[in-house]
Amino acid sequence: MSAEATAPGTSKVLVPTMADAVVQRLRALIVSGEFRPGERLVEERLSEMFGVSRPPLREALRILQRDGLVQSLPRRGFIVIPITADDVREIYSLRFALERMAVELGMPVLDPNRLQPMRDALEDMRVAAEEMNDEAAVEANSRFHAALVSLPGHKRLIDTYEGLRLQLELCMGYNLKFREQMFGDRKDMHPRHAQLLESIETGDKEAVLYEIAHHGNASLLENLDDLIGTGG
Amino acid sequence: MSAEATAPGTSKVLVPTMADAVVQRLRALIVSGEFRPGERLVEERLSEMFGVSRPPLREALRILQRDGLVQSLPRRGFIVIPITADDVREIYSLRFALERMAVELGMPVLDPNRLQPMRDALEDMRVAAEEMNDEAAVEANSRFHAALVSLPGHKRLIDTYEGLRLQLELCMGYNLKFREQMFGDRKDMHPRHAQLLESIETGDKEAVLYEIAHHGNASLLENLDDLIGTGG
DNA sequence: CTTTTGACTACTGTATACAATTTTCTGAGA
DNA sequence: TCTCAGAAAATTGTATACAGTAGTCAAAAG
Numbered sequence: 021m022s023a024e025a026t027a028p029g030t031s032k033v034l035v036p037t038m039a040d041a042v043v044q045r046l047r048a049l050i051v052s053g054e055f056r057p058g059e060r061l062v063e064e065r066l067s068e069m070f071g072v073s074r075p076p077l078r079e080a081l082r083i084l085q086r087d088g089l090v091q092s093l094p095r096r097g098f099i100v101i102p103i104t105a106d107d108v109r110e111i112y113s114l115r116f117a118l119e120r121m122a123v124e125l126g127m128p129v130l131d132p133n134r135l136q137p138m139r140d141a142l143e144d145m146r147v148a149a150e151e152m153n154d155e156a157a158v159e160a161n162s163r164f165h166a167a168l169v170s171l172p173g174h175k176r177l178i179d180t181y182e183g184l185r186l187q188l189e190l191c192m193g194y195n196l197k198f199r200e201q202m203f204g205d206r207k208d209m210h211p212r213h214a215q216l217l218e219s220i221e222t223g224d225k226e227a228v229l230y231e232i233a234h235h236g237n238a239s240l241l242e243n244l245d246d247l248i249g250t251g252g
Numbered sequence: 253m254s255a256e257a258t259a260p261g262t263s264k265v266l267v268p269t270m271a272d273a274v275v276q277r278l279r280a281l282i283v284s285g286e287f288r289p290g291e292r293l294v295e296e297r298l299s300e301m302f303g304v305s306r307p308p309l310r311e312a313l314r315i316l317q318r319d320g321l322v323q324s325l326p327r328r329g330f331i332v333i334p335i336t337a338d339d340v341r342e343i344y345s346l347r348f349a350l351e352r353m354a355v356e357l358g359m360p361v362l363d364p365n366r367l368q369p370m371r372d373a374l375e376d377m378r379v380a381a382e383e384m385n386d387e388a389a390v391e392a393n394s395r396f397h398a399a400l401v402s403l404p405g406h407k408r409l410i411d412t413y414e415g416l417r418l419q420l421e422l423c424m425g426y427n428l429k430f431r432e433q434m435f436g437d438r439k440d441m442h443p444r445h446a447q448l449l450e451s452i453e454t455g456d457k458e459a460v461l462y463e464i465a466h467h468g469n470a471s472l473l474e475n476l477d478d479l480i481g482t483g484g
Numbered sequence: 485c486t487t488t489t490g491a492c493t494a495c496t497g498t499a500t501a502c503a504a505t506t507t508t509c510t511g512a513g514a
Numbered sequence: 515t516c517t518c519a520g521a522a523a524a525t526t527g528t529a530t531a532c533a534g535t536a537g538t539c540a541a542a543a544g
Binding site: 269270271304305306307308311327328 | 496497498499500504505506507
């Protein structure tokens with residue numbers, strides 16, 4: 021999801037703005053854990069760091085605020101959003117509701133070509149599991165679910181889901197234990213998703229709904245308080 | 253939903269910023285239909301209109317972009333978001349998914365006091381229906397549903413829902429026919445919501461889910477293309 | 485020794501000014 | 515009359531500069 025919308029019908033060469041460039045770099049720094057949750061984001065320091073002046077930097081921060089990655093404290097500036105155990109529970113519950121909605125609206129999939137992104141992600145997932153490449157596995161998993169949610173072609177659904185994805189990436193970025201827990205079921209990852217995709221292809225909506233409702237992460241959610249600390 | 257977050261625990265006197273003030277005034281102008289969907293929002297004209305300089309105005313626009321009321325076209329400025337029939341379908345389908353989620357997470361309601369906002373809204377709805385005051389009915393209806401969604405205390409759920417609420421208000425603001433259709437079931441409005449609240453109070457989750465799934469608006473969704481025009 | 489008050493520092497909020505790009509208007513040619 | 519090129523106008527993107535507020539630390543009073 022880009023921060024800016026492209027004008028429909030136009031296929032001109034879009035000149036990326038400074039603010040957009042800053043969004044991408046800053047987002048990467050945040051989700052990678054370079055900036056830790058709760059950390060203050062001092063504008064002057066960041067503007068110097070990125071080589072831009074403060075106005076575009078502030079715009080970038082507003083965009084990241086929309087994505088749910090930073091928080092604005094009036095007259096006190098921006099901080100990286102502090103994610104608590106309760107926040108993670110929120111993210112997972114909302115994620116489930118959105119995926120369920122995607123399945124209910126998107127199935128049956130009439131045009132098989134629309135499933136190609138999911139097939140590609142699944143294949144990448146298989147390779148990543150084979151090579152024990154967690155980084156690639158995370159990426160493929162992310163892409164698989166994004167493709168699932170994209171099935172109904174529902175813009176608001178996609179955007180909302182994207183925000184949650186970024187916040188989960190942030191969790192993984194700043195908390196290695198969290199990241200580990202997310203892949204406690206590392207071996208099952210590919211088979212489970214393969215099963216899910218097959219159920220989608222055969223049009224077995226009930227099976228798909230059951231599978232996403234029990235889509236692992238039970239152990240993760242149970243250990244959340246130990247991983248992050250209780251919210252408040 | 254405020255654009256800025258208040259620091260938890262602090263009850264200081266918050267100095268409202270120019271940008272926040274502009275957000276409120278501009279939002280009112282947009283949802284009331286003063287600015288029509290698709291209309292360009294020229295920064296200099298607006299900054300003159302509100303008596304602020306362009307930087308805080310641009311920040312206000314970014315905040316409204318987050319709420320889904322305006323759209324940013326790179327190097328071409330901001331426009332009021334053009335809402336098509338498909339957009340309204342998106343809004344309604346997402347709304348349903350979120351309300352269902354709220355019911356599933358929030359029921360049973362252990363503390364009866366948490367239902368008070370819904371009771372208040374329902375009472376206001378009854379009075380509004382009695383007085384044939386559509387304005388008040390809209391407001392009470394909005395508040396009832398917001399209270400429903402607030403039951404689980406799920407911040408992300410509430411924020412997402414709030415964005416949809418504003419967009420629906422925008423629809424009603426700029427399209428009188430649309431507004432009329434939304435209250436084609438004007439007489440049923442109060443009884444239906446009273447029934448809904450009763451089911452919540454008695455803890456009949458199945459009944460509640462059934463009711464929000466069939467919560468009117470069928471005729472509205474059928475006539476959308478005539479009301480707005482097909483999206484693209 | 486504790487508490488309170490004051491000034492100081494750092495930072496955000498805002499305004500003005502300039503640069504770069506897009507859009508529009510004008511005019512010539514087909 | 516329509517199309518295309520070029521220039522001018524309008525508007526966005528960005529930088530610099532200043533004002534105002536919140537947080538901090540020290541000094542003085544209790």
